[in-house]
Amino acid sequence: xxxxxxxxxxxxxxxxxxxxxxxxxxxxxxxxxxxxxxxxxxxxxxxxxxxxxxxxxxxxxxxxxxxxxxxxxxxxxxxxxxxxxxxxxxxxxxxxxxxxxxxxxxxxxxxxxxxxxxxxxxxxxxxxxxxxxxxxxxxxxxxxxxxxxxxxxxxxxxxxxxxxxxxxxxxxxxxxxxxxxxxxxxxxxxxxxxxxxxxxxxxxxxxxxxxxxxxxxxxx
Numbered sequence: 001x002x003x004x005x006x007x008x009x010x011x012x013x014x015x016x017x018x019x020x021x022x023x024x025x026x027x028x029x030x031x032x033x034x035x036x037x038x039x040x041x042x043x044x045x046x047x048x049x050x051x052x053x054x055x056x057x058x059x060x061x062x063x064x065x066x067x068x069x070x071x072x073x074x075x076x077x078x079x080x081x082x083x084x085x086x087x088x089x090x091x092x093x094x095x096x097x098x099x100x101x102x103x104x105x106x107x108x109x110x111x112x113x114x115x116x117x118x119x120x121x122x123x124x125x126x127x128x129x130x131x132x133x134x135x136x137x138x139x140x141x142x143x144x145x146x147x148x149x150x151x152x153x154x155x156x157x158x159x160x161x162x163x164x165x166x167x168x169x170x171x172x173x174x175x176x177x178x179x180x181x182x183x184x185x186x187x188x189x190x191x192x193x194x195x196x197x198x199x200x201x202x203x204x205x206x207x208x209x210x211x212x213x214x215x216x217x218x219x220x
Contacts (some may be wrong), residue, residue: 001205004213006065007143007172011060011217018219019186021047027190034190037107041191042085049190055087055115063091066141070168074098076138081161082145083114083128089122090115090194102137104130106110128156132164140169144217147173150193160209169212175201176218 025047033048034041043047072078075098080089083103086184093099103122105111111122125131127146139159149157161169174189175198176182185195196204205214 001202001211002213003215004069004170005215006170007062007215008217010062010209013058014219016184016188016219018184021195022187031190038109041054041107042109042113047190053085053110054111055085055090057091059088059091060094063088064096066139066170067092068096070139070170072139076100077102077136078139078141079104079130079137079164081140081142081157082132083122084110084119086114088123088141088143090118093118126157127155128153128160130160130164134163135166136164138166138168140165141211142170143172144174146171147175147194148191154194155204155208158205158210162208162210162212165212167211169210171205171210171212171214173201173214173216174219175216181218181220188219 028045036153038049042053045051062185066072072092076098077100078089078092080101080103083105084107086103089101089103092101101118101121104125105122106124106126112122114122127142127149142161146154146157158171161171174185174192175196176185177198201214201216
């Protein structure tokens with residue numbers, strides 16, 4: 001199990017007004033809408049989620065980093081748990097032609113509006129019950145997804161990722177290193193169900209037998 005940051009570059013590129021976020025609308029109401037993971041979450045107002053999720057190529061550098069770090073090659077299989085609209089999976093097929101990519105998500109809206117080029121490789125399903133065989137994938141990734149699960153489902157999801165992977169996996173979730181980042185995270189998030197500091201995440205991974213790689217995004 002190793003810490004490797006492959007994603008925070010994108011996260012840091014967005015400026016966030018934490019106080020404005022918590023004051024602009026009822027967080028409880030926004031969370032209720034966001035957790036439906038429908039139109040409002042992806043393409044509605046920013047207070048409900050992304051505020052418009054459009055393909056713009058921003059995931060290409062991340063895809064390249066992942067491909068380089070894990071030495072991905074044509075013919076290998078990659079699974080994205082919580083793939084959303086699968087922009088990252090699409091980019092992986094561009095940087096590694098011939099790579100076989102698969103995605104799973106609980107958002108029917110995201111799957112219906114995913115990148116058309118790979119839409120037939122995506123399916124509806126839950127992270128805590130992956131419909132795949134043991135050791136089916138050369139790499140399993142899950143970015144900004146697992147923190148949305150309550151701890152009993154979180155454990156299942158981490159162990160499912162471990163089960164379907166041949167040995168390489170990468171999980172990235174929201175976390176915090178100090179009081180300021182914790183408060184900012186609570187102000188900003190609308191779907192998170194598992195709030196853990198870095199050392200707590202690492203302890204949980206060890207307790208649950210996770211052997212893959214991991215990283216975090218912070219709300220600085």
